[in-house]
Amino acid sequence: MSIRQRHIAHLYLHGSPNEERYGHVIELMSDVTPHVRELPPDAVQLDLTSALRYFGLSPYDVVQMTMMRLKALYGIDGSAGLAGNRMLAAMAADASAPGETTWVPAERAAAWLRPRPVTALPGIGRGTAATLGRYGLHSVGQLADLSPATLQRLLGTGTARLLSERARGHDPSPVTPGEPADRLTADLVLERDCLDPAERHRSVLGLADRIGQLLRGQRRVAGRVTLTVRYADRSSSTRAHTLPEATDHSPALAAAALGLLSSLGLQRARVRAFTLRADRLRPVADAFHQLSLDPGDARARAAEAAADRARRRFGPDAVRPAATARLSRDSRGGGVSWPMAG
Secondary structure, eight states: OOOOOOOEEEEEETTOOOHHHHHHHHHHHHHHOSOEEEETTTEEEEEOTTHHHHHTOOHHHHHHHHHHHHHHHHOOOEEEEEESSHHHHHHHHHTOOTTOEEEOOGGGHHHHHTTSBGGGSTTOOHHHHHHHHHTTOOBHHHHHHSOHHHHHHHHOHHHHHHHHHHHTTOOOOOOOTTOOOOEEEEEEEEEEEEOOHHHHHHHHHHHHHHHHHHHHHHTEEEEEEEEEEEETTSOEEEEEEEEEEEEOOHHHHHHHHHHHHHHTOOTTOOEEEEEEEEESOEEGGGOOOOOOSOHHHHHHHHHHHHHHHHHHHHOTTSSOOGGGTTOOTTEEEEEEEOOOOO
């Protein structure tokens, strides 16, 4: 009995669609295939395997049809990746310019993966990349050729096993709709290009405060934050930071987010939108907090709890950081996506 080859598409939606437009996009995708995975605020994954017979088209042609519908109905441009599993499809989408589709057929997946940098693999951050680089491991092919035992000595058993599988292009996870949320995303879209460093600082600070409010409201903490900055030319930059301890404390989230903003070295870049994502979520009861002898920390957390009570009583804008008070009135968003696992 032969196993049917899967065909997974990963689509990026350019132009930072708001939450309402994103919902319309998901409805459109559901007309193509029932197997849709939401990745707010600007991506979606489709399992096209069962849809091919219905449309009588190749996987590539189904993706092109879907992108044309997006453009015709909602004016949304996209870029896409198409492959035999979710990981490869996402990587292919990352390699696609706006309006283009990168197709990685199963028989060419290994050859396509080998020359790519190790940082292109999901799960490899700066620390892991630096460790691998010290041993001359810079490409996915070099990682795939390394024996599992050697990789375990470098990275530990769990990480080594996962990355060894990914370096060989393996990812059996299905495109499953309706999974529990394991991340929170807040975004801010500007009506005109932002060149002011102080305005960027306030924008990111406001997003971090909003994420903190949501985490505390759900009694969860985040272990990592990711900042995406989108530019006027529709390109973007993304940086991620793993927190030293999982937290729901807005100042800690803001410090991490502002550090990511600083690391981008934007200078005169024409910024159009910011997206801040918190993931690796878990219940606050499962987290730990390093005790501090600084009374300022306790006072800050007490003030934060009081501010949350005021917001619950008088609305979300009743209290906010003073530094965000001058956020430009020509911005829209601050919206929060309620994404699915991804």
